[in-house]
Amino acid sequence: MSLLAAACCLLFPRYAYSYIDPGTGSYVFQILVAAFVAISFAVKVFWHRIKGFFQKLLAKKGQ
Amino acid sequence: MTAAREAHSASFRDPSGFLFWHEGQLYRQVNRSYQENYDQLLASGLYRELQAEGQLIAHEECDPRLARGDEAYKVLRPALIPFVSYPYEWCFSQLQDAALLTLAIQRKALEHGMSLKDASAYNIQFAGGRPILIDTLSFEKYPEGRPWVAYRQFCQHFLAPLALMACRDVRLNQLSCLHVDGVPLDLASCLLPPRTRFRFSLLSHIHLHARSQKRYEDKPVRTKQRPMGRFALMALLNSLENAVKKLHWQPRGSEWAEYYDRTNYSDEAFAAKKKLVDDALQILQPRSVMDIGANTGVFSRLASQRRIPTVAVDIDAAAVEKNYRQCRREGDAFLLPLVGDITNPSPGIGWENRERTPLLERGQADVVLALALVHHLAISNNLPLGRIADFFSRFCRGLVMEFIPKSDSQVRLLLATREDVFPGYHVEGFEREFQRCFTIERREAVARSERILYVMRSKVRAGC
Secondary structure (H helix, E strand, O other): OOOHHHHHHOOHHHHOOOOOOHHHHHHHHHHHHHHHHHHHHHHHHOHHHHHHHHHHHHHHHOO | OOOOOOEOOOOOOOOEEEEEEEEEEEEEEEHHHHHHHHHHHHHOOOHHHHHOOOEEEEEEOOOOHHHOOOOOEEEEOOOOOOOOOOOHHOOHHHHHHHHHHHHHOOOOOHOOEEOOOOOOHHHEEEEEOOEOOOOHHHHEEEEOOOOOOHHHHHHHHHHHHHHHHHHHHHHHHHHHHHHOOOHHHHHHHHOOHHHHHOOOHHHEEEEEEHHHHHHOOOOOOOOOOOOOOOOHHHHHHHHHHHHHHHHOOOOOOOOOOOOHHHHHOOOOHHHHHHHHHHHOOOOOOOOEEEOOOOOOOOOOOHHHHHOOOOEEEEOOOHHHHHHHHHHHHOOOOOEEEEEOOOOOOOOOEEEHHHHEEHHHHHHOOOEEOOOOOHHHHHHHOOHEEEEEEHHHHHHHHEEEEEOOOOHHOOOOOOOOOOOOOOOOOHHHHOOOOOOHHHEEEEEEEEEOOOOOEEEEEEEEOOOO
């Protein structure tokens, strides 16, 4: 019984203590979709830097 | 402290604390288990910042002896919401604004090292014409690397109903009334049109999300200690915000949204009616007003412009949408437009049918405006005039009601394709039934129409 309880603790880490159930499928999916949207978000957030980098690169080539 | 403290019927799920009534005042108990989070909410400056933006309900700390049990850390007295409303009574833009507020608060919370632990639409209310978060205990310390525990709830309470309203039918907001924890995503996924699968935000947050829920419904998963960084969480919030913002719904083409464009009122008669209603408000001096069958709120505004808290209820989502947009544009802080059907008002739902209270039990109206309504109740819905009078006499202290005779073109339209089984529907019959339970203070013919406007006081609620 105690082994079963320990297994449950390993399988469901501390996040299970939230008072609302995040749902296993939602939990897993959130991590996947967040990783995906993080790429476009990174482009958006760092757009000025990316743009600046290429502008500098093109300027050097032009010289 | 021996006086009775009555627990709030909707406040029992969160062990962090609860609401209770004491001597007519609402209090919130904060339990010791929430102490650390409550202290951080205040110490981090998050509470102050949200207050400054009018995004979180204000509260003051009170005498801790008011607490119930020995678990209490603090007792708060939150500001009261003039009229509690629920997401299935909101128009599209109200639900959208509530969703965007939830995301904005979550973003601010993260900046202060905290996170929303729930994203329930019921935690948002409308006060002063704007959405506001009413649950002070919704915040918890954000452990770096943890996903948003309220992601599923946000999708079910906000994104799914908004997508259904925008992409399928605006009336599908009523699904929230059937499902107290939001619209199940598998249901939303099968109801949404196939074209929504070509929109990344809906494909991911609803369709694939629903499939993931199904796939893992009976599978335990092993998660890493830090599975999702803060940047990924911000990206997720950004994605949800874009998903919500890209949903649009235009209030066009409904029977009622263009009612005033098609009505047989002349400008003169319309102005005369407004003057009569305004005079009626002057006579009755309401503390609050409920305008039933309010349409786009033209007459409700006569009350809200007098700074009287006014609820404008209409069955038509397009009319309510127009009303809300006008309120938002004009910054009307006293008018709350809601979608509702007085012949089938929102019921009590949730645990014991008491978690979300019925519309008619959320505070009686001091004065009711029932303009161009009685013919719909009596003729379209076969409600006997006596029953209509009985209901209003219990529900309000003062009543401004317009009687529309059978000779009126709108009533002729209602009777055009049905048998007239309403022999008692005439001015004498109306007055006989209403005088049983109301004192008629004033009766005035509306100029250039056959309608009569009555100003009445309830005999049942005379002492209120």
